[in-house]
Amino acid sequence: MPQLFNDANEESLRMVSAEPQSNEQVSDEELRPDTLETFIGQPHLKAQMKLFLDAAQLRGVPPDHILLAGPPGLGKTTLSMIVAHELGVPIRVTSGPAIQHAGDLASIVSSLDEGEVLFIDEIHRLPRAAEELLYIAMEDFRVDVMVGKGPGASSIPLTLPRFTVIGATTREGMLPSPLRARFGFTAHLDYYPHSELERLILRSADVLGITVDKDAAYELSVRSRGTPRVANRLLRRVRDWAIVHSLSRVSSEAVLDALELYQIDSEGLDRLDIAVLTAMCKQFAGGPVGLNNLSAMVGEEAETVETVCEPYLVREGFMARTPRGRIATSKAWNHLGLTPPDDVTSLF
Numbered sequence: 001m002p003q004l005f006n007d008a009n010e011e012s013l014r015m016v017s018a019e020p021q022s023n024e025q026v027s028d029e030e031l032r033p034d035t036l037e038t039f040i041g042q043p044h045l046k047a048q049m050k051l052f053l054d055a056a057q058l059r060g061v062p063p064d065h066i067l068l069a070g071p072p073g074l075g076k077t078t079l080s081m082i083v084a085h086e087l088g089v090p091i092r093v094t095s096g097p098a099i100q101h102a103g104d105l106a107s108i109v110s111s112l113d114e115g116e117v118l119f120i121d122e123i124h125r126l127p128r129a130a131e132e133l134l135y136i137a138m139e140d141f142r143v144d145v146m147v148g149k150g151p152g153a154s155s156i157p158l159t160l161p162r163f164t165v166i167g168a169t170t171r172e173g174m175l176p177s178p179l180r181a182r183f184g185f186t187a188h189l190d191y192y193p194h195s196e197l198e199r200l201i202l203r204s205a206d207v208l209g210i211t212v213d214k215d216a217a218y219e220l221s222v223r224s225r226g227t228p229r230v231a232n233r234l235l236r237r238v239r240d241w242a243i244v245h246s247l248s249r250v251s252s253e254a255v256l257d258a259l260e261l262y263q264i265d266s267e268g269l270d271r272l273d274i275a276v277l278t279a280m281c282k283q284f285a286g287g288p289v290g291l292n293n294l295s296a297m298v299g300e301e302a303e304t305v306e307t308v309c310e311p312y313l314v315r316e317g318f319m320a321r322t323p324r325g326r327i328a329t330s331k332a333w334n335h336l337g338l339t340p341p342d343d344v345t346s347l348f
């Protein structure tokens with residue numbers, strides 16, 4: 001079977017991925033705002049969070065536990081750091097996959113100070129035993145420490161100071177309801193509109209010490225897939241372009257030239273997205289097509305197509321998922337410069 005994407009250009013694929021790249025943590029750090037005021041967008045969430053934190057401070061107690069839910073790269077880690085900063089308390093950072101045994105979590109919670117924030121990223125990936133320990137720690141501020149082994153083992157309750165757990169998850173549905181119920185405040189982060197990403201890009205440019213024209217920031221924002229992490233990554237690649245071409249400021253032409261090099265198009269689609277849409281329209285006559293056939297045609301893992309491409313293609317209306325398979329919409333046909341079949345809507 002011919003493959004449309006057999007020379008997968010990894011760089012271009014990762015450029016629009018909302019997941020952090022392995023070397024990206026430090027660069028993510030330098031661009032993090034540290035107050036609610038400088039956190040761009042999400043106005044409702046910010047207002048609710050401000051009220052929630054102000055009330056806790058006025059009552060003189062640590063706030064209830066907070067759950068931050070939403071797709072990767074939208075600012076969950078950033079918000080958790082902001083909460084700690086606004087409260088003026090330290091933050092301890094861990095993640096579901098980093099905790100292998102309940103004991104790992106027991107030693108973290110038992111070393112927390114009064115009021116401290118414990119950030120647990122990917123909290124849906126905590127092992128079951130750790131989850132159960134967390135229920136008690138969050139609700140009763142207690143852990144039961146096991147002393148001894150075998151039939152003679154006994155558990156000694158250890159009282160913990162009051163602290164605040166901030167859990168972050170990209171898969172809220174995977175959280176067991178007893179755990180979800182222990183959060184007093186749940187915030188859902190949404191994809192950012194272009195106008196907010198434009199402001200975010202101008203702020204990041206400031207932090208990085210580069211001058212970016214407003215229309216250049218707009219061009220970047222429309223290609224950033226609603227995701228701050230992608231916006232910041234594209235900005236850094238455009239900065240490289242400006243440095244190499246000795247430009248004193250980034251214009252919209254520079255953005256278009258740089259992103260053409262990285263094969264990211266006017267809608268933020270990369271080569272894999274285009275390969276998927278092309279396969280659907282040309283090889284499968286618009287669909288319906290199953291995930292496995294589609295992935296084989298583009299030469300990618302089904303999981304990559306499903307998790308990296310599809311969410312954005314569906315969200316932007318290029319593709320629809322039906323019980324019979326994936327279908328290319330007229331927007332996909334038009335974007336590829338192809339004429340949609342007359343009966344495109346009857347495919348749904």
Ligand SMILES: Nc1ncnc2c1ncn2[C@@H]1O[C@H](COP(=O)(O)OP(=O)(O)OP(=O)(O)O)[C@@H](O)[C@H]1O
Nearest residue numbers: 028031032039040072073074075076077078228229
């Ligand atoms: N609202 C925002 N304003 C300014 N910068 C932001 C905002 N949201 C995210 N960022 C920036 O985007 C990058 C990614 O954000 P962050 O690490 O907080 O995302 P995340 O949701 O925790 O991602 P993941 O789920 O992959 O851990 C960081 O550099 C952060 O500074």
